[in-house]
Amino acid sequence: MKKLLIIPILLITITVVAQYKQPKGNGIYNYGKEKVDKGWYFGLGLTYMAAYNNVTAEFTDTLNPTTSYKYIADPKGKFGALAEIGMFKMTERKIINYRDFGLTWKWFKGGEDYSGDTLTIEGSYGDHLISAHFNLGFRFDASENLFYVNGLGLNADYHIIKGRTATPQIPENEDYVAGPNAFLGELHYFFGIGFKTGKRLIIMPIIETPILALMPFNHIVSTHPYNNTRARPFLLRVRFMFLKKGSKSCPAVFNPMGIDPNNNLGK
Numbered sequence: 571m572k573k574l575l576i577i578p579i580l581l582i583t584i585t586v587v588a589q590y591k592q593p594k595g596n597g598i599y600n601y602g603k604e605k606v607d608k609g610w611y612f613g614l615g616l617t618y619m620a621a622y623n624n625v626t627a628e629f630t631d632t633l634n635p636t637t638s639y640k641y642i643a644d645p646k647g648k649f650g651a652l653a654e655i656g657m658f659k660m661t662e663r664k665i666i667n668y669r670d671f672g673l674t675w676k677w678f679k680g681g682e683d684y685s686g687d688t689l690t691i692e693g694s695y696g697d698h699l700i701s702a703h704f705n706l707g708f709r710f711d712a713s714e715n716l717f718y719v720n721g722l723g724l725n726a727d728y729h730i731i732k733g734r735t736a737t738p739q740i741p742e743n744e745d746y747v748a749g750p751n752a753f754l755g756e757l758h759y760f761f762g763i764g765f766k767t768g769k770r771l772i773i774m775p776i777i778e779t780p781i782l783a784l785m786p787f788n789h790i791v792s793t794h795p796y797n798n799t800r801a802r803p804f805l806l807r808v809r810f811m812f813l814k815k816g817s818k819s820c821p822a823v824f825n826p827m828g829i830d831p832n833n834n835l836g837k
Contacts, residue, residue: 604661604662605661605662605818606659606660606661606662606817606818607658607659607660607772607813607817607818607819608657608658608659608660608813608814608817609657609658609770609811609812609813609814609817610655610656610657610658610811610812610814611654611655611656611657611658611670611672611809611810611811611812612653612654612655612809612810613652613653613654613655613776613807613808613809613810614651614652614653614654614807614808615651615652615653615776615805615806615807615808616649616650616651616652616805616806616807617649617650617651617652617676617677617678617679617803617804617805617806618647618648618649618650618803618804618806619647619648619650619678619679619680619794619801619802619803619804620647620801620802620803620804621644621645621646621647621680621799621801622645622793622799622800622801622802623645623799623800624642624643624644624645624799625641625642625643625740625743625798625799626640626641626642626643627640627641627740627741627742627743628640628641629641629741639686639687640685640686641684641685641686641687641740641741642683642684642685642686643682643683643684643737643740643743643797643798643799644682644683644684644799645680645681645682645796645799645800645801646680646681646682646683647680647801648679648680648681649679650676650677650678650679650696651677652674652675652676652677652805652807653674653675654672654673654674654675654807654809655672655673656670656671656672656673656703657670657671657672658670658811660709665708666706666707666708666721667707667708667709668705668706668707668708668709668719668721669704669705669706669707670703670704670705671702671703671704671705672702672703673700673701673702673703674700674701674702674703674725675698675699675700675701676698676699676700676701676727676803676805677696677697677698677699678695678696678697678699678794678801678803679694679695679696679697680694680695680796680801681693681694681695681735682694682737682796682797682798682799684737684738684740684797684798686738686740689738691737691738692735693734693735693736693737693796693797694733694734694735695732695733695734695735695749695796696733696734697729697731697732697733697734697749697750698729698730698731698733699727699728699729699730699754700727700728700730701725701726701727701728702725702726703723703724703725703726703758704723704724705721705722705723705760706721706722706723707719707720707721707722707723707760708720708721709764714766715765715766715767715768716763716764716765716766717763717764717766718761718762718763718764719760719761719762719763719764719774720759720760720761720762721759721760722757722758722759722760722781723757723758723759723760723778724755724756724757724758724784725754725755725756725758725780726753726754726755726785727753727754727755727756728752728753728754729750729752729753729754732749734748734749734796736748736797737797737798739797739798740798743798745795745798746797746798747795747796747797748796748797749794749795749796749797750794750795750796751786753785754783754785755783755784755785756780756781756782756783756784756785756792757780757781757782757784758778758779758780758781758792759778759779759781760776760777760778761776761777761778762774762775762776762777762809763775764811766819768821769821770812770813770814770815770817770820770821771810771811771812771813772810772811772812772813772819773808773809773810773811774808774809774811775806775807775808775809776805776806776807776808776809777804777805777806778804778805778807779792779802779803779804779805780792780802780803
C-alpha cells in the first residue's frame with residue numbers, strides 16, 4: 571500500500587514544482603519571463619532562377635572531317651512570384667536570437683535556348699511548389715527601429731505543378747535532367763533588414779538562396795537542374811511582421827493616470 575502511495579505523491583510534487591515560477595530578480599539563477607518579440611507574418615515577393623552554366627559541344631563527322639556540328643544550350647533566368655505565412659520569435663539572447671517557421675508558395679520560371687545542327691528550340695519551365703521552412707539566425711540591433719538578421723534554415727519543397735517544355739540532350743552530356751525531383755530538401759542562407767514602424771508592425775525585406783541540397787543527396791550542389799543546364803533560385807520578399815500584444819517592442823499604452831502595477835514603465 572505504501573508503495574502505491576509513492577506514485578501519486580511524486581506526481582503531485584512534480585506538478586507543484588513545475589507550476590512554481592520564482593519572481594524575476596530573485597535567486598542565483600534569476601528566473602523570470604524572457605523579453606521577446608513574437609507574432610505572425612505574411613510576405614510577398616519574387617523568385618529569380620539565375621542562369622548557372624552555358625553548355626557547348628562540338629563534334630566532327632568521322633566520315634567527313636570537313637563537317638562539324640556545334641551544340642549550344644544557353645539558360646535563361648526569369649522572374650516568378652512567391653507568397654508566405656508563418657510565425658516568428660526574437661529574443662535577447664547573444665547568439666541565436668531569431669527564429670521563424672511557415673509555409674511558402676513558390677513559382678520558379680526559366681528556360682533554355684538550344685541549338686544544334688539545323689535544330690533550334692526554346693525550352694521553358696514554370697514550376698509551382700509548396701514549401702515548409704524553419705529558420706534560425708542572429709539579429710543585430712542597429713537602433714531602436716532598425717535591425718539586421720542573417721542565418722540558416724531548412725526548406726522542404728514539393729512540386730505541385732510542373733510546366734516544362736524540354737530541349738534535346740546535347741550529345742555526351744551526362745548531366746542532362748528534365749527537371750528537379752518532385753520533393754526537395756535544402757539548407758539555405760537568408761539575410762534581412764527589419765524596420766520597426768512604431769506600431770505593432772515590422773517590415774523586413776529578405777533575400778534567400780539555397781546553399782546545400784539535402785534531398786536527394788546524390789548531388790549536393792544547391793542549383794536546380796533543367797535539361798542541359800542548371801539555375802540558382804533566389805527568393806526576394808518583403809515580410810510584414812505583426813507583433814503580439816505584450817511584445818517588448820510594442821508601443822507604450824497611453825496612461826495619463828500613471829498606473830503601472832507591473833512596473834513596465836520603469837523597464
